[in-house]
Amino acid sequence: MDDLTKEFLIESQEGLDRMERCLTELEQKPQDAALLAEIFRSVHTIKGTTGFLGFKRLEKLAHSGENLLGVLRDGKLAADAPMISALLELLDSLRTILKTIEAEETEGTGEDALLIGRLDLLREPARVAVAAGARSRANSPREAVAPSAAPAVAAASEAALLVPEPAALTPDPPVAAISAPAADASNGRAPATSSAAESTLRVDVALLNRMMNLVGELVLTRNQVLQATAADANMTLLSRRLDMVTADLREAVMKARMQPVSNVFSKVPRMVRDLSQSLGRRVRLQTEGQETELDKSLLEAIKDPITHAVRNALDHGIELPEVRHAAGKDPEGLLSLRAVQEGSHVIVEISDDGTGIAVEKVRSKAIERKLIAPERATQLSERELLQLIFLPGFSTAAEVTNVSGRGVGMDVVRTNVEKIGGKVEVDSRVGRGTTLRLRIPLTLAIIPALIVRSLNQSFALPQAALSELVHIPPEQAATAFEWIENAPLYRLRGQLLPLVFLDRLLMPEREWRLAGDRGNFIAVLDADGRRFGLVVDSLADPEEIVVKPLSAVLKDIGLYSGATVLGNAELALILDPGLIAVRAGISMHNEEESTRGGEEECGTEAARMDYLLVEAGGRHAAVPLGDVLRIEQMPLSRIEYFGPRPLLNFEGQLLPVEDAAGILAAGEGDPEAKIVVVVCREGNRQMGIAVSHVLDVAAGDSLFEAGSSRQTDGVTLLKQRVTGVINLGGVPPLPALEETAGEAQLVAEEVG
Structure with missing residues (x-):
């Protein structure tokens, strides 16, 4: 097959794709002149080029479709469903013949007379009068064509016969047949303007694939050169230049492969x-x-x-x-x-x-x-x-x-x-x-990644999912983490962030190691709507890595998305943040939002806020998450009493403890009893709330007033369950406790 025919096949397929898209739109907007013009151009170009190349069957089909489209374009008829169906059938026939030419270099044999007859019949204006007459006989006389309209219909039919056939139009020359004038022969000057066809070039996909593979190898070599010359001041400038050129080349090749x-x-x-x-x-x-x-x-x-x-x-x-x-x-x-x-x-x-x-x-x-x-x-x-x-x-x-x-x-x-x-x-x-x-x-070839280490192994973490990095010094590791039911959390700018320790994920039997010699490094990740922190031993420099596929065995582990070779020639597995979140049981960040059902239909547009969901005395309760300072699990013996009320010595500060559910009294007499205290703030005060368990963090509507009391400030809907919100303002302040204690002391002295 010669290059001219190949170019014709490519151009024709693109034209048919445009035609198909426009035809489906035309059915919804039958009077759209721009759509009709675009469809007409596509068919007209195919017809003109087929005549030039000698594909008579294609030319005859395209000519019949062009005749119908010419009538529609001139406004003599309006496009309707039967016309669109016939034109789509024409499109399918043209596409089939093009595929035959591509495979066999011939148009093949086929019977097109029926389709051509349908197209010719649809463009006859007389069919309007025939259809109107048929309807008038079947329906009431009010729908009959007026006698005075008959001459107009006949005149329209006669005029249609006098309209020149669209075939008389000069066919567009094939795109491939146009030779771009590189320079004027007389003066050697380049032409002043260039057409769109001259500014584009078709490239075989196999060549782009080959270029992408070579760029991948170049990236690996670049990474190795950067590491090898890091200590050589004379080579630093050259290696940086190599880095920039490689990055630009990678982006250019990747952009060439992108399509909408x-x-x-x-x-x-x-x-x-x-x-x-x-x-x-x-x-x-x-x-x-x-x-x-x-x-x-x-x-x-x-x-x-x-x-x-x-x-x-x-x-x-x-x-x-x-x-x-x-x-x-x-x-x-x-x-x-x-x-x-x-x-x-x-x-x-x-x-x-x-x-x-x-x-x-x-x-x-x-x-x-x-x-x-x-x-x-x-x-x-x-x-x-x-x-x-x-x-x-x-x-x-x-x-x-x-x-x-x-x-x-x-x-x-x-x-x-x-x-x-x-x-x-x-x-x-x-x-x-x-x-x-x-x-x-977005691409399978090259991605930027942060190199992290855990258990003396290197892993690549895609930067697309990375939000920020947090370093916890060794001396702060013991107090930096909070725990809910043996699950670690970190408070990042007032928000609780669930943590996943990579070493524990790889070796579940491993003991908790809260800090290494350099402390902890937390990579804050957003993956599939889940936000969490991945705790690793150390961080290395970021690299552009070439993604290699995993074997079936490693893929079944459910933690990795691929493998790569680092700049130091070390093999590294590429971590998949989404799979890690699923393995660790991290819930969707907006899961509650998606399960609200039809709450909006109730007519309320209440604002959403986060709550800490707890269990106290067998009942669920909630604390506004923004008011929670810390969650502490501690021995019951840490609670001291001053007068009738329990107190907690928290970081050198005396806090009142609210025990509306009687949790403290239930644990008395058990030397090994433990309790959970949620340390909260209300205005400038701090207090503790004794609870049985911390259940979850959930999003709910703003507070609904439902007969608030000293213990309850109202209710909200959490996890499809009406939940009381603890009234932090109802906890008596310390001065009141001191007055109560003083009164108790006076009574004791009087009794004594």
Whole structure:
């Protein structure tokens, strides 16, 4: 195949892609002249070039479509559903012939007369009068065409015959046939302007892949040179220059591989149109973030997952119009595609407002298809049950159709996404819809990372998830950490931050080692909506690392996303913050927000705030998290009494302790009894609250007044449970305690 034909195939495929996108939009906006002009240009260019190259079958098909589009463009007819369907069928036929030319270098054989006849019939203005006459005979006389209108219709038909055929237009020359004049032959000067075609160059993807691999090797070599010349002052300037040039080259090659997500999203409107018609659905498609860019190889890899997800949403998710109407929904369903870049990942969401996923049905279907043992199925949580839809062979469809029912689609989604280092999440609420979230790495090649050490091993921590670094000196390690049920926390700017010790994660049997010779280093991470601190032994310099895939054995560990070679030639595993958070049981930062359900529908717009959820005397209670200074677990013997009230000597300060639940009295007589005291502040005062257990930190609405008392300041809704908020202002201040104690002393003296 010669270069001219190759260029024609590429240009034609791009033109057909634009045409498909415009046709689906034209069905919603039939009077849009810009869309019609764009579609006409695409078909006209293909027709002109096919004539030049001698592809007669293509030329004949394109000519027929161009005739219909010319009538639409001139405003003689308005685009309707039958016309759009015929033009889409034309597009499919053109695309099929192009693929045949690419594979066999011939147009192949096929019968196009029926399609050409449909296109020719649709452009005849007489069909309007025929249709009107047919309707007038079938309906009331009021809909009949007035006799005075007949001459106008005939005149329009006659005028249509006099309109020159669009074929008389001069065909556009093929792009590949244009030779760019490098310089004027007479004076040697370059031309003053250059066209868009002359300023772009097509590059084979295989060449870009090769360049990316070479840049990766260059980055590794650069890292080694930087370390080897760090102590040589004469080489420092050269090594820094090498560093800058390598970074610029890496960014340029990566940018050359980036393509907008719209290249994938543009295929969806046609699919939604065809499927919704065949399934009897009414669907409105909404897209967002089409300009988000992704590496070309990754973009190709997510085409099939997005296709299967959309088909699944239309067939299983969005209900029939009459069903939606009976349920109080808009008969027209909503399908939403959204892409957004978050750090070093691109998040693609496919959402529908359909029926949602019934987890009990998922459980029964999985057992019925023997995909999971019945005893295991009863132990799964709702989130774990939702993951069963990705198992090979799983389907809730009642029958197998050409759209679904074979149990292949969602398996393809997860398999293809995980192959490129991504992750798939699903959220669903019965009756309200389902969201499928694809988390795709921005690139698989080179990423910036912080090198950390733990257990005398180096690990790479992607900087995309890193918020900040905190150093705790050795002398502060004993008091820097707080504990809730044997779980360590660190108070960062007044907010409690859950901690994960990397050495304990790697070796769970290892004893707690709260500080090394250099203290503790905390890497504050944000991963998949989870915020936590990763405690490591030491930090090294950041590096740009080349990501290498993991073996299946290491991937199953569930802590690492890849491996790399460091500048000192040491092998290092790349930590995955999201997997670490899941392994350590770190809850979603906004999990409460997502479980609020329809609280907004109650008509209140109360502000949200965080509370420390505690148990006191068998009942749940809450303390505003902003008022919590410290959580202490201590022996009961540390509580002292002055008069009738308990006191705590806390860091040299005497604090009153509120014991409304009688926890202190319950532990009296037990020399080994321990209690938990939440040290709080109220204004300028500090006090302690005796509790049985600290349960969690949760977000709730602002305080609701519900008959406040000395012990309770009101109630709030935490974890779908009405919870009383402890009234810190009701704890008697120290002067009152001293007066009470003085009165008790006077009474004692009088009695004595």
